[in-house]
Amino acid sequence: MNFSGSGANWFLILSLILGSAALAFLGDVLGFRYGKQRISIFGLRPKYTSRLITAITGGVITVIVLGVLSAFSQDVRTALFSMNYIQQQLLDLRLQLNQSQEIADQAQEALAEQQARMQVTTASLDLARLDLDSLRNDRLLLEQEKSDLAASVQGLRDESEQLKQALHTMRSGSIALSANVLLAQGAFEPGTSEEEARKGLEDLKQRARVAAQVRMSELLPSTPRSVSVTFDPEEEASLLKRIEDAPDRLYVRAISRENVAFGEEVGVRFEVGRSLLLYSDGDVIYRRVYNAQAQDFDAEEALHSFLRDLKVSAIHEGVLPDPATNNVGTLRGEEFFDAVETLRSIHTPVIINGLASGDIHTEGPVNLRLSFQE
Template sequence: MQGVLLILYMLFVSGLIAVVGDRVGYRIGKKRLTWFNLRPRHTAVLVAVITGLSISALTLGTLLLLNRSLSEALFSYTNQIAQAEQELRALNRQKALLEAENATLRAERDRLKLDLDQFRSQQSAAQTRLSEVRDQLAMALQERQEAEAKLAAANEQLAQVQPGLERAQAELEAVKAEVEAARKMIADLESQKQALQLDRDQLERSLDTAQTALSQLETQKKQLEQEIAQLNQLAVRLRRGELAILAGEVLATGVVQTPAGADPAAVRRQFERVLAQAEQRALALGSRPIPPLENAILIRREEADQALEKLKEPGSWAVRILSLTNRLKGEPVPVLVEIYPNQRIFARGSVLAQGVIQPGLSENEIQQRLLELLNQANQRSQAEGLLSDPITGTVGEFSQVKFLEVVQHLRQSTTPLDVKLVADTDIYTAGPLRVSFLMAEASGQQGTTPVQQAGQIGG
């Protein structure tokens, strides 16, 4: 928005510069000067063009040096759009990688499920084998008991039975070994089962994390797409120059006089004249009413009634009409009414700022000193209650032609001059501030006043 304001300001200044250059060329033409064997009229045109180009280049260069944001907005807007598109492509690539990783994780999960099913089958087979071994062990124990019972009765047959007993003991040791091996196998399978469960839990947590990251990337992608769409829409509007009125722009300023016992109808007519000025200003800036409405400015009835009630009080009132929001061409403008007591701030002839200009200074240095005086007058006026522009913070403008005449007069001076900024008329709250530069020798002898301002002063 600041870039749009500066561009509008540049367009306004360019028009003003064209007028200044034309006036300078006109004066050169009246003096019948010739350059490069040109006719006086052509020389005047050439001087006007050179003056306009010089002032325009100086103004644009100053703005670009003092306002880095303006430089970036004018020269790096395309780079910002390209950077946003590059970030969107990077996010799309990250989304594709995450989707590939998600597919890999799902395949790994399926493989682990198959391994878990195989483990469960092996565990079931091991349990079946363990049951068989336990049955065999029970049978062997029973046979051993039977053999020990028969041992007392068959001592005489020990020599014949000894080999069979040794074989039974060997088989018993083998069965015990198988039981121990089965126990170790069961312990190993239990360890593998726990490890697989830990791996499965870790994979599920990784999958949840990946899904969360994917959701965040989708959200960021949508946000970037919305920002890019908004930037493209704003760029189209800026190229078309559709923005007509800025928020807080002053559409009209007027004074309503309410003497004691004044007719309410007369007060209403004065207020309606100020509203009519705002209507004309809004139409000139490109605002249009929406049928069936007839006015380009929109004001709430309650606010208008409150303003009228305030204006009916005896006194002099400064009324200012401001736009509430930025509006495009063809749109109506909602407005706000501000009312201030219209009091005299400066009497005619009051000195608002004063300084001594030494001889031998360059044109730029003299301009800087004069601008400091104008700025002092602007700040003092606002501090005393003079209404300023809410957007620019100034109380008006100063004629560039008159300003340059003062600069030329100071450059030609060979003695120090005391420069004063003096109010031309009584200045009230509603403004504008009309001033003149008065110059006298620093010793106190009054000099000439080559500039009588026909415009207004700004900071």
């Protein structure tokens, strides 16, 4: 503890010193005077009376000093008159200090625990942040994978559509154009020149291209306008040689080589042979008697049966059928139904005649007209 004289009440101190000195001097004078006069107080001898006065003077000095100090200092008054209270307060303060110290220690321990928990929480928060970052990265990866899968799915859908189209094409390939379908045919007279043979063959090839296009368009309207039709150059050259200066009439047929799917090129082969006159215009190709008056007679069924038998007869006579359909010709629909109506109006036995409508050669077709004889 450091003391400094700058704040001391030197006037009070000097006053106390001087006052105490004056009282001591006064007591000594009184004691000396009473001793010299042989004055006795309380029956004491003069010598003791002088000492008593000196002692009383010292006590008065002390009382005056204490009174003056008490008058001028709150601390002195508290020290003199409230010492027990101060000691009790000090004891209470010590107890409170101890309690505060304990509380501070507990608070320190709690703070340490809180700090430890905070460290654990901070570590957990860091882990949670890492997990969050990982989840964000996983989400980005999943979104990327989702985008990739969506693109893959779209690609698979496109591929599926292409496969469906290809499957449809494969399934309908035999319908588009079958093998051995007669696309076009023509005849070359004896003594045909090279130029005429080339021109006739080109015309035959063009008609084959048109026929292939028409057949495909009937099945699939979206078929491109230009269908690729190919011919074997070596076969074509050999055919031209045979046609030039041939002694007989020849027929040439353009026939599809194999089944063709939509979008594929059409391969065409040539078939050549002697063309003989089998029926002249008006010749009877086939005839048959029907009992039109019978109750179970069906005019339409009878006419279908007649045309089937006529085809067999024409093939037997040498007419070449279509290699794909085995037909030798067609009868227009209106002619067929007119013939049915005519046949229904007859109620007696009738002969149906199938007559050649124009000259019919080996290659056909069989152009037909019907006549009825009752």
